[in-house]
Amino acid sequence: MPPSTDNPRTATQQEHLDAVSKLLAKQRLVxxxxxxxxxxxxxxxxxxESMVHRQNLVELQKRLDGLHPADVAxxxxxxxxxxxxxxxxxxxxxxxxxILLEVSDAxxxxxxxxxxxxxxxxxxxxxxxxxxxxxxxDLPQDVVQDIxxxxxxxxxxxxxxxxxxxxxxxxxxxxxxxxxxxxxVTCEVALRYLRRFDELPGxxxxxxxxxxxxxxxxxxxxxxxxxxxxxxxxxxxxxxxxVSFSPDSDAEEAAKAFERYDLVSAPVVSADxxxxxxxxxxxxxxxxxxxxxxxxxxxxxxxxxxxxFSSVWLSAKNRGPWLALNLGTAFFASRVVGAFEGSIxxxxxxxxLMPIVAGIGGNSGNQTSALIVRxxxxxxxxxxxxxxxxxxxxxxxILNGAIWGSVLGVVAWLLYANVALGGVxxxxxxxxxxxxxxxxxxxxxxxxxxxxxPAIGSSVFLTFVTDxxxxxxxxxxxxxxxx
Amino acid sequence: MPPSTDNPRTATQQEHLDAVSKLLAKQRLVxxxxxxxxxxxxxxxxxxESMVHRQNLVELQKRLDGLHPADVAxxxxxxxxxxxxxxxxxxxxxxxxxILLEVSDAxxxxxxxxxxxxxxxxxxxxxxxxxxxxxxxDLPQDVVQDIxxxxxxxxxxxxxxxxxxxxxxxxxxxxxxxxxxxxxVTCEVALRYLRRFDELPGxxxxxxxxxxxxxxxxxxxxxxxxxxxxxxxxxxxxxxxxVSFSPDSDAEEAAKAFERYDLVSAPVVSADxxxxxxxxxxxxxxxxxxxxxxxxxxxxxxxxxxxxFSSVWLSAKNRGPWLALNLGTAFFASRVVGAFEGSIxxxxxxxxLMPIVAGIGGNSGNQTSALIVRxxxxxxxxxxxxxxxxxxxxxxxILNGAIWGSVLGVVAWLLYANVALGGVxxxxxxxxxxxxxxxxxxxxxxxxxxxxxPAIGSSVFLTFVTDxxxxxxxxxxxxxxxx
Numbered sequence: 001m002p003p004s005t006d007n008p009r010t011a012t013q014q015e016h017l018d019a020v021s022k023l024l025a026k027q028r029l030v031x032x033x034x035x036x037x038x039x040x041x042x043x044x045x046x047x048x049e050s051m052v053h054r055q056n057l058v059e060l061q062k063r064l065d066g067l068h069p070a071d072v073a074x075x076x077x078x079x080x081x082x083x084x085x086x087x088x089x090x091x092x093x094x095x096x097x098x099i100l101l102e103v104s105d106a107x108x109x110x111x112x113x114x115x116x117x118x119x120x121x122x123x124x125x126x127x128x129x130x131x132x133x134x135x136x137x138d139l140p141q142d143v144v145q146d147i148x149x150x151x152x153x154x155x156x157x158x159x160x161x162x163x164x165x166x167x168x169x170x171x172x173x174x175x176x177x178x179x180x181x182x183x184x185v186t187c188e189v190a191l192r193y194l195r196r197f198d199e200l201p202g203x204x205x206x207x208x209x210x211x212x213x214x215x216x217x218x219x220x221x222x223x224x225x226x227x228x229x230x231x232x233x234x235x236x237x238x239x240x241x242x243v244s245f246s247p248d249s250d251a252e253e254a255a256k257a258f259e260r261y262d263l264v265s266a267p268v269v270s271a272d273x274x275x276x277x278x279x280x281x282x283x284x285x286x287x288x289x290x291x292x293x294x295x296x297x298x299x300x301x302x303x304x305x306x307x308x309f310s311s312v313w314l315s316a317k318n319r320g321p322w323l324a325l326n327l328g329t330a331f332f333a334s335r336v337v338g339a340f341e342g343s344i345x346x347x348x349x350x351x352x353l354m355p356i357v358a359g360i361g362g363n364s365g366n367q368t369s370a371l372i373v374r375x376x377x378x379x380x381x382x383x384x385x386x387x388x389x390x391x392x393x394x395x396x397x398i399l400n401g402a403i404w405g406s407v408l409g410v411v412a413w414l415l416y417a418n419v420a421l422g423g424v425x426x427x428x429x430x431x432x433x434x435x436x437x438x439x440x441x442x443x444x445x446x447x448x449x450x451x452x453x454p455a456i457g458s459s460v461f462l463t464f465v466t467d468x469x470x471x472x473x474x475x476x477x478x479x480x481x482x483x
Numbered sequence: 484m485p486p487s488t489d490n491p492r493t494a495t496q497q498e499h500l501d502a503v504s505k506l507l508a509k510q511r512l513v514x515x516x517x518x519x520x521x522x523x524x525x526x527x528x529x530x531x532e533s534m535v536h537r538q539n540l541v542e543l544q545k546r547l548d549g550l551h552p553a554d555v556a557x558x559x560x561x562x563x564x565x566x567x568x569x570x571x572x573x574x575x576x577x578x579x580x581x582i583l584l585e586v587s588d589a590x591x592x593x594x595x596x597x598x599x600x601x602x603x604x605x606x607x608x609x610x611x612x613x614x615x616x617x618x619x620x621d622l623p624q625d626v627v628q629d630i631x632x633x634x635x636x637x638x639x640x641x642x643x644x645x646x647x648x649x650x651x652x653x654x655x656x657x658x659x660x661x662x663x664x665x666x667x668v669t670c671e672v673a674l675r676y677l678r679r680f681d682e683l684p685g686x687x688x689x690x691x692x693x694x695x696x697x698x699x700x701x702x703x704x705x706x707x708x709x710x711x712x713x714x715x716x717x718x719x720x721x722x723x724x725x726v727s728f729s730p731d732s733d734a735e736e737a738a739k740a741f742e743r744y745d746l747v748s749a750p751v752v753s754a755d756x757x758x759x760x761x762x763x764x765x766x767x768x769x770x771x772x773x774x775x776x777x778x779x780x781x782x783x784x785x786x787x788x789x790x791x792f793s794s795v796w797l798s799a800k801n802r803g804p805w806l807a808l809n810l811g812t813a814f815f816a817s818r819v820v821g822a823f824e825g826s827i828x829x830x831x832x833x834x835x836l837m838p839i840v841a842g843i844g845g846n847s848g849n850q851t852s853a854l855i856v857r858x859x860x861x862x863x864x865x866x867x868x869x870x871x872x873x874x875x876x877x878x879x880x881i882l883n884g885a886i887w888g889s890v891l892g893v894v895a896w897l898l899y900a901n902v903a904l905g906g907v908x909x910x911x912x913x914x915x916x917x918x919x920x921x922x923x924x925x926x927x928x929x930x931x932x933x934x935x936x937p938a939i940g941s942s943v944f945l946t947f948v949t950d951x952x953x954x955x956x957x958x959x960x961x962x963x964x965x966x
Contacts, residue, residue: 014862021867070743078863080871102743191709200706202745205688222705223683226674259772260553260585262685262765264747281764282745285771289742292775293857296938300853301846308858309871312878316886319850319879323843323887330842331894334835338898341831348824351834352817355841355950359813360806363784367802370783374776375791379497380561384504388563388792395795396802403799404806411814415821455779467838 013074016067020075023060024083030056061090069095073102076111080309085114096123101131106307108138121146129155130175130277133162161247161276170254171247173287174268174277177201180208183217183238188230190220203280205264209238214274216267218242244269245279251287258284298456301326329464333358336468340475343483349416350478353425356408358470361432364400365462368393368440373454376444390441397437401430420482428474432466435473439465496557499550503558506543507566513539544573552578556585559594563792568597579606584614589790591621604629612638613658613760616645644730644759653737654730656770657751657760660684663691666700666721671713673703686763688747692721697757699750701725727752728762734770741767781939784809812947816841819951823958826966832899833961836908839891841953844915847883848945851876851923856937859927873924880920884913903965911957915949918956922948 030053064072064087072091076084076099088111091099096115100108100123112120120139124132124147136144144163151159158176165171179200181190190207194200206219218238228237244267245254257263258281268277297305301322306315337344337354344351372389375381381389405426413422443461444454513536547555547570555574559567559582571594574582579598583591583606595603603622607615607630619627627646634642641659648654662683664673673690677683689702701721711720727750728737740746741764751760780788784805789798820827820837827834855872858864864872888909896905926944927937 012862014865017865068744074861077861078865078868080868194709195711197710199710202706203688203747204706205686205747222709223685223687226677226705226709227680227682228678259765259768261551264686264688264764281747281768282742285742285764285768288768288771288775292771297853297857300849302850302853305857306854308854308863308868309875312875312882315875316879316882319847319883320886322850323846323883326846327839327843327887327891330839333842334839337835337838338832341835344831344834345828348827348834349821351827351831351837352820352824354834355820355838355954356810356813356817358838359816359946359950360810363806363809364802366783367785367805370780370785371789371791374780374788378557378560379495380791382497382500382561385561385563385791392792392795392798396799399795399799400803400806403803404810408810467842471838 013071016063016071017075017078019063020060020087021079021083023056023063024079024086027053027056027060027086057090060087064090065092069098070102072099073107076103077107077308081110084110084309088114093119093122094126097125097127097131097135100135101127104305104307105138106305106310108135110307112138117143117146121150125150128175128177129158130162130173132159133172136163137167165247168251169247170245170249170251170268170279173251173254173283174245174247174279175201175283176277177204178208178267178275178278179204180210180214180275181220181234182211183209183233183235185234186230187225187228187232187234187237190225190234191230203265203282206239208267208275208278209234210275216242216244216269216273216275219267242267246271247277252291254279255284255288295453295455299459325460326463329460329467332464333467333471336471337475340471340479343475343479346483347421347478349412349418349421350475353412353421354471354474357425357428357432357474358467360404360429361436361466361470362463364397364433365436365440365466366459368397368437369444369454369458369462372441372444373458376448376454381445386445393437393441394434397433398430401433405429405433418482421478424474424477424481428470428477431473432470435469436462436466496554499546499554500558500561502546503543503570504562504566506539506546507562507569510536510539510543510569540573543570547573548575552581553585555582556590559586560590560791564593567593567792571597576602576605577609580608580610580614580618583618584610587788587790588621589788589793591618593790595621600626600629604633608633611658611660612641613645613656615642616655619646620650648730651734652730653728653732653734653751653762656734656737656766657728657730657762658684658766659760660687661691661750661758661761662687663693663697663758664703664717665694666692666716666718668717669713670708670711670715670717670720673708673717674713686748686765689722691750691758691761692717693758699725699727699752699756699758702750725750729754730760735774737762738767738771778936778938782942808943809946812943812950815947816950816954819954820958823954823962826958826962829966830904830961832895832901832904833958836895836904837954837957840908840911840915840957841950843887843912844919844949844953845946847880847916848919848923848949849942851880851920852927852937852941852945855924855927856941859931859937864928869928876920876924877917880916881913884916888912888916901965904961907957907960907964911953911960914956915953918952919945919949 067075072095076087079087084107096119100111103111115123117140120143124135127135129151132147139147148156148159162171162174179194179197181193204222206221207225209217209220211217218240219242220234220238224237243257243261243263247268247270258266263281265278265280267275268279270276293305301319303318303321306318340350372381408429409422409426412425413419439462443465444458447454447457550558555578559570562570567590579602583594586594598606600623603626607618610618612634615630622630631639631642645654645657662677662680664676687705689704690708692700692703694700701723702725703717703721707720726740726744726746730751730753741749746764748761748763750758751762753759776788784802786801786804789801823833855864891912892905892909895908896902922945926948927941930937930940
């Protein structure tokens with residue numbers, strides 16, 4: 001069964017989007033016709049056009065119905081606002097919830113803006129507590145309240161529990177589809193118990209084995225249950241060496257544990273050891289991908305993800321603070337240069353050469369900082385090896401400084417026929433690379449110490465240091481030795 | 484069972500590393516003693532010291548034996564080369580293979596350098612074909628040949644198949660632990676067949692249902708098999724709408740499908756529809772994390788990951804080409820400034836202000852490019868919406884340019900008491916932000932078109948454009964209007 005377009009799951013998403021776009025374009029054509037006829041013929045559209053119109057919509061709707069929610073979400077993301085809302089209107093309302101879960105935050109906002117409170121509450125009815133909790137941050141407070149009140153007692157408790165954990169904790173990723181059994185039963189009994197389900201929850205690779213009070217005793221992997229003699233007791237099969245999490249655990253740490261131990265699902269236990277929920281690999285995979293994307297965007301100074309089709313004004317607001325911050329640091333560096341204007345007037349070559357010293361410092365410092373940020377993420381930096389790291393980075397910067405400083409020194413000398421200028425250039429390069437190594441090492445460490453994410457903010461500070469110091473060192477040395 | 488240090492799986496890795504480091508330090512102390520005694524006492528170490536020495540090693544080895552391969556790998560990563568090799572020597576040789584799989588490429592090289600060919604071939608004997616294929620790129624060609632020859636016929640065919648797919652393809656991630664059944668049997672028969680296994684392969688969440696010739700007919704999820712009446716035929720339960728991959732499929736696309744459809748395992752089929760292998764979520768999760776890390780490092784210009792403790796010389800070689808490339812672009816920008824040295828001599832303020840224009844252009848262009856790179860990765864950029872994106876990005880750059888250009892223009896005017904200078908500054912800012920928007924949009928698109936990864940190389944080109952053009956626009960306008 002090689003991928004084919006007959007199979008809606010294996011047709012590429014791009015193809016779905018193209019097909020829907022085509023149907024929408026056809027639709028608009030018909031609407032235009034209807035509109036024009038209406039203008040100079042009569043107030044009501046012709047019967048033929050109206051039928052074609054309806055047929056088109058039916059075809060579009062049929063296509064959407066056959067698609068996985070994730071694929072509908074992809075189509076919604078790829079359409080401009082107007083078309084997006086046409087498609088959103090055609091989605092059957094019982095699928096609204098699962099599709100809202102799949103779209104990005106920015107697009108979700110545009111869809112929610114198109115729904116009234118009652119529709120949102122109805123959509124939430126088809127979702128599990130953990131899924132509602134994922135949507136909640138994007139909903140108005142009173143709608144969340146309505147949703148909570150619409151739940152039955154049991155679900156309400158779960159929902160309130162799920163809502164109480166902050167983003168980035170295991171509690172925010174866990175779900176409540178736990179299948180647990182006692183350890184004093186036989187496999188036969190366990191299997192009979194399972195047959196009472198219509199279908200086990202997705203990502204169930206193990207049963208959680210608990211005692212009378214729901215305390216975790218271990219897990220029984222399905223792959224072991226399936227190959228076991230039905231007469232054997234669960235107690236003799238279960239795995240007691242279990243990776244479990246607290247709902248307060250750091251989601252990133254949990255993700256690392258899933259990677260290390262190749263987990264599919266793991267129990268989440270309360271402080272007193274009771275099983276309250278589970279964490280599954282699909283939530284972990286989504287979390288890893290999402291935090292990766294957020295990080296890439298945050299590094300470029302985008303505070304939130306942008307809908308590709310969002311307004312110029314909203315986008316500018318999203319990007320403004322970063323530009324303002326960088327403007328501040330650039331202004332400071334500019335004042336450093338300003339302090340040497342006298343020297344530059346006498347030797348304009350300095351103005352041409354100074355960006356090289358600053359720029360290479362920034363590149364080199366970013367290399368150091370990328371490695372340190374990675375080592376921090378992998379918990380590989382300790383007091384014991386910090387000194388070794390420092391020695392290594394300083395060594396590299398001196399070596400690189402000697403090599404590239406000499407190259408640039410010779411180039412500057414030949415270019416301006418000025419040996420002293422070449423010497424200053426070489427020396428400044430070397431010194432700024434040492435500054436860059438120190439900054440690349442200590443800025444991420446300091447950010448980590450102060451509880452900020454070093455992966456995101458390090459580069460602004462780093463560029464600030466390497467630019468300002470690069471200008472200062474080069475122009476300072478030049479002022480001393482050349483003028 | 485809340486996390487506790489009694490449980491080796493839940494003790495944090497940092498604790499393992501600390502414990503091992505302490506044992507190693509104690510070891511060194513004893514060795515020192517033995518050494519000193521040996522110096523001025525006799526040729527042979529004292530019996531007491533020798534016993535303590537042995538006891539220490541036994542304790543260290545016992546500790547390592549109790550750890551998961553991933554945790555041993557973590558310890559090896561966190562130790563300087565000398566200590567690392569002591570620990571590596573203590574690992575039982577039958578575990579060598581699985582630990583080699585877990586360490587990073589850079590550390591793997593140091594461990595392999597410590598093993599002779601026979602040891603490497605022996606380590607490979609304990610691995611599956613797909614795992615050996617993962618190690619192969621780091622092994623000498625003749626050792627790979629020895630390993631292939633040491634396999635039995637069946638394994639050899641699998642190994643050769645696994646070795647034939649390039650990095651980044653599904654073929655490089657798949658494994659051969661397929662459990663398949665026929666569709667014309669009852670669940671009872673299927674269950675009896677499964678009981679003949681000692682344990683099903685990890686990550687088995689579904690049986691692959693095939694016909695007489697191994698052609699994929701569908702999958703039977705275990706969670707459905709478990710809840711079904713044993714008398715029912717497999718054919719009536721199986722899921723025919725299966726996500727499957729070809730070994731040539733792009734691994735990134737496969738990872739996206741795993742995320743979208745919450746898969747745990749999926750069949751890999753040959754061109755003629757036969758099941759040849761499977762792809763599992765643990766391999767996908769590792770792939771996602773690894774490509775993310777590679778990308779972060781590559782963005783900073785690190786060609787390969789660096790062992791934290793690798794030599795200065797190796798590291799400098801790894802980082803050199805990036806610095807050289809950036810030096811080239813910085814030199815070009817410097818020549819642009821050089822062309823205006825006459826203007827700078829007359830008005831040194833230009834030298835102080837020009838880095839601001841160039842720098843903010845770079846920041847702003849990077850924001851655009853980050854969004855475009857993300858949209859490209861999500862297949863959201865098409866010919867149809869490219870024009871809309873262009874209009875939006877130009878709009879934002881003009882708006883931001885008007886705002887920040889005015890701010891900077893006023894600041895420059897006040898600082899240098901020169902209205903015309905303020906005007907030139909404002910105009911140059913605005914123009915360079917427009918240039919940045921165009922570059923941020925078209926550079927990633929062009930890289931994608933030419934088959935390069937836009938996530939990695941875009942920033943060098945972008946900075947090149949925004950720096951050179953920033954200097955050119957600002958100094959050019961100044962030369963025209965101010966001098």
